[in-house]
Amino acid sequence: MxxxxxxxxxxxxxxxxxxxxxxxxxxxxxxxxxxxxxxxxxxxxxxxxxxxxxxxxxxxxxxxxxxxxxxxxxxxxxxxxxxxxxxxxxxxxxxxxxxxxxxxxxxxxxxxxxxxxxxxxxxxxxxxxxxxxxxxxxxxxxxxxxxxxxxxxxxxxxxxxxxxxxxxxxxxxxxxQNIWGAKYSKLLINACITTMGAVSGLTLGEMLSKKEFREVFRKILYEGVEVAKKKGIKLEKISGVSIHKLAASEREINGKFCLSKFHKDLIIKFIGRKYKNLKSSSLQSLERGRKTEVDFINGIIVRYGKETGFETPVNERIVEIVHEIENGKRKISPENLRELIF
Ligand SMILES: NC(=O)C1=CN([C@@H]2O[C@H](COP(=O)(O)OP(=O)(O)OC[C@H]3O[C@@H](n4cnc5c(N)ncnc54)[C@H](OP(=O)(O)O)[C@@H]3O)[C@@H](O)[C@H]2O)C=CC1
Ligand SMILES: CC(C)(CO)C(=O)C(=O)O
Missing domain, CATH: 3.40.50.720 (NAD(P)-binding Rossmann-like Domain)
Incomplete structure (x- = not known):
């Protein structure tokens, strides 16, 4: 072979x-x-x-x-x-x-x-x-x-x-047998962890120890999960984590099989602790002066949102922020994440 x-x-x-x-x-x-x-x-x-x-x-x-x-x-x-x-x-x-x-x-x-x-x-x-x-x-x-x-x-x-x-x-x-769904599920992980790490310059532990940033995480995820539902994408666990179940959805909070907002927040916090030293691969790219993969990650959520008529403002904004950093118009900073709290 x-x-x-x-x-x-x-x-x-x-x-x-x-x-x-x-x-x-x-x-x-x-x-x-x-x-x-x-x-x-x-x-x-x-x-x-x-x-x-x-x-x-x-x-x-x-x-x-x-x-x-x-x-x-x-x-x-x-x-x-x-x-x-x-x-x-x-x-x-x-x-x-x-x-x-x-x-x-x-x-x-x-x-x-x-x-x-x-x-x-x-x-x-x-x-x-x-x-x-x-x-x-x-x-x-x-x-x-x-x-x-x-x-x-x-x-x-x-x-x-x-x-x-x-x-x-x-x-x-x-x-x-569901590689497209699995790839989209991994994309959701990267849309939050990798892209947020790239714009903020923080390790996962530093990032997810802050409640306001965990909220950004859940908003990015929420848009990604809603778009997946509209596209009929079957999501699956990656490395034992059902990332999609952590999405913020008020409708789901009152639903049958979902975790409370408190529990979702706690799990996200725990992920931050468990992988506290994780440094985003997109952050590594930016530090080496390379372009990121954001158009293939959060950009896909935005594209699928447009195709299905679902608005994805947080993903749209984080894609713009990454491009501004790539083009030298903005610095990597935790402040960039604060812009996503709206
Ligand atoms: N790093 C991580 O933790 C993880 C990464 N991934 C994914 O895996 C993929 C690879 O990531 P990563 O290893 O971090 O990336 P790296 O940038 O570290 O490695 C990619 C390498 O490929 C080289 N390269 C570019 N074009 C070619 C080509 N045509 N032929 C041969 N070599 C080429 C690059 O050269 P040059 O250095 O000149 O750019 C670079 O050295 C990405 O899609 C990433 O998102 C997935 C999970 C985790
Ligand atoms: C989050 C992580 C490390 C998971 O594999 C990853 O895919 C990345 O940083 O590109």
Whole structure:
């Protein structure tokens, strides 16, 4: 089984390091500094409570598929959503006859990929763990959480079981028959945690310790969940969390199977405590001068809202705020979240 990991940043680095011994994946990175560092020092991984160690002594890293000049049975796309189209276009030419691509991006990118990737060549994926790249070629898994994978048409084929067995070496992996719903459920997590972390510059713990920011969290989620209902999207638990059940909805509060506003607030507070050091991947992008994936995350909630006639003012505003930061017109600050309290 020939495997390629494309995009050796935080997630790609963690995945490549964990499957290295058993599957010897080939790594593809467009980032010259990362290629140089891994060629010189190996792929370095920070282990919990340790400094770091080299796990990949014979690094198989290339700056393009052309340079690697091999065909692959599985290509794991671990770039940001903003780069995934280019990465997938290149990858398609290097698939073996039985080969397929896995899209691990946060947000929804699969509809764009399906414009040129045949459906049978694409499998959807979700990364539930957190990862950080401290320096080029030096990565850390910062929080735990499952990987979820699924065929876009919901079938369970043999290949998805093979993929699961490979990814189980990274972290516990689950197969879903509802990958679109699962991806949207993860999108909801990112619409709150990742985007709020990006505009505020706060860790999750700092952010969710404040009641006013937990309220922003619930408003972003509320809009996302209402839009999902209108679109008929079936939401599901990700890493054991039914994020959608935490949405603020006065109608639901009086309903049968829902948590009280007090309990929802308490659970959000608890999530903040449990993952207190989590640093948003979009914040990491902004700090590196890169664009975020907000258009594929909160932007999707706004788009689905427009399609279904449901207003999404908080998501609309946070998308604008992120773009202002990306364009240098605004600074990252907790004050940005205060603008969303209306
Ligand atoms: N980090 C996290 O905790 C989590 C991230 N995710 C998702 O996983 C995906 C990857 O995130 P993350 O690892 O943080 O991102 P990173 O930015 O750390 O890594 C992506 C890497 O891909 C490189 N790259 C860009 N285009 C290409 C290309 N065409 N071919 C090869 N390499 C390319 C980038 O280069 P350059 O450095 O030059 O930009 C970068 O080094 C995102 O969609 C993210 O939302 C999901 C869950 C958790
Ligand atoms: C919230 C988290 C860490 C969960 O996996 C994530 O997806 C991100 O920051 O991009």
């Amino acid at each position: 020939k495997i390629a990991v494309v995009g050796i940043g935080a997630v790609g680095g963690v995945i490549a390091s964990k499957i290295d011994r058993e599957y010897a994946p080939v790594m593809i990175s467009k980032n010259k500094e990362i290629v140089k560092s891994i060629r010189e020092n190996g792929l370095r991984v920070k282990k919990e409570k340790a400094t770091h160690c080299n796990v990949n002594c014979c690094p198989r890293i290339y700056s393009s598929f052309k340079e690697a000049d091999l065909k692959f049975d599985i290509i794991l796309l671990c770039t940001k959503a903003t780069n995934v189209i280019d990465a997938a276009k290149e990858a398609l030419n290097y698939l073996s006859e039985i080969g397929f691509i896995v899209s691990f991006q946060n947000g929804i990118v699969e509809n764009h990929l399906l414009e040129f990737v045949p459906e049978e060549k694409l499998v959807g994926g979700i990364i539930g763990f957190g990862a950080t790249m401290h320096q080029p070629g030096f990565v850390e898994m910062t929080s735990h959480g499952e990987i979820v994978i699924g065929e876009l048409n919901g079938c369970i084929k043999e290949r998805i079981k093979v993929l699961k067995s490979i990814l189980d070496s990274v972290i516990e992996t689950r197969i879903t």
